[in-house]
Amino acid sequence: MTVTTATAVASTSASASSAADAGTAADPWPVPEFTERLRAVTADRYHDRHPFNERMHRGELTPAELRRWITNRFHYQxxxxxxxxxxxxxxxxxxxxxxxxxxxxxxxxxxDGEGGIERWLRLGEAAGLPREQLWDSSRVLPGVRFAVEGYVTFCRLRPALDAVSASLTELSAPGLMRTRISAFERHYPWIDPAGLAYFRTRVDQGARDGAEALALVHSWARTREQQHRAVAALAYKCEVLWALLDAVDRGDTGGRDGAPDGAGP
Known part of the structure; x- marks a missing residue:
């Protein structure tokens, strides 16, 4: 069926309905339905379901793989x-x-010495990574660089509604942080527990930030078109996080696995 034919069929079907029924298709979703559609995006697409994260949480990553993730994720952080x-x-x-x-x-x-970036640097140190190495962007995988640059550009060019909607991955972050803390404590005892401070802090921060962003999106997305944009922006952000892990999971580092010679177990 061509687009023109499909449009004609849809138009004919709409004409058979009452005018009131035809008009409801463009009405905004009620807030509970809109919220459920947003949460469905993260339920289906959030990177907690990525095979690399699943392996991390089962304790299956090697030290080199974990260091590679810490190094490349820092480029996002x-x-x-x-x-x-x-x-x-x-x-x-x-x-x-x-x-x-x-x-x-x-x-x-x-x-100096405060904030989430500092805490991620301490995570790296706990895993045997000098902070100077984390700051060295030449170690970042091309796929990670591309994903992060794409997200930053999205926030630069798109309207505030889209950019704030993309941040709603934070709605799922607290659960992921709790899972990650438990996994690190159980499966990666060679990492100093003090290095997990970033994850612990983000449990509460992520819950607060996600709730604030969701309230903004609710207040700004007043039409069905705006609501669709918000859902699409959140799906895009999930794709960014997924693409980042794709690159880490399969990336050839050319011998640079994120660990200095002799570091770690």
Whole structure:
């Protein structure tokens, strides 16, 4: 069936219905249904279901694989304040900007030795990775670089609704952090438990940030078209996280597995 024929058939079917029934297709979803559609995206597509994460949580990663993930994921972590600054620039009122300023402080800290980026560096050190090595972007896999740059560009170019909707992966982050903490404590005892501070902190931060972002999306997505955009943006973000893990899972590091010579067990 061609697009033109399909359109004609749909138009004919619509004409057979009452005008009121035909009009409801464009009405916005009620908030509970809209919320359920957003949560369904992460239920189906969030990267907790990626084979690499599943292997991580079953304790099946080698030290080299875990270090490769820590190294490449840091490239994403270091760009979180960048994408949040781009979102911040789109917000036109102080009450909207304050939560995004807090997000930047959460990751950058307010002084040296603070914040989520610092905690990720300490995770790397606990796994035997010098922080200078994590900052060395030449070690980042091309697929990871491409995924992160795509997400940052998305937040730069798309409207605030789209960029904030993409951040709603945070709705699923607390559960993933709890699973990850348990997996690291049980399966990777060679990593100093103090290095897991990033995961512990993100349990509460992620829940708070996800709830705040969801409230914004509810208030901004007032039409069916806007709601569809929000769902699509969240699906795109899930694809970014999935693509990042695809690259880590199958990436050829050319002998650079993220670990210095002699590091780790």
């Amino acid at each position: 270091r760009h979180i304040p960048v994408k949040d600054a781009l979102i911040l620039a789109k917000l036109d009122r102080p009450e909207l900007r304050r939560p995004w300023l807090r997000r930047i402080r959460d990751h950058d800290g307010t002084a």
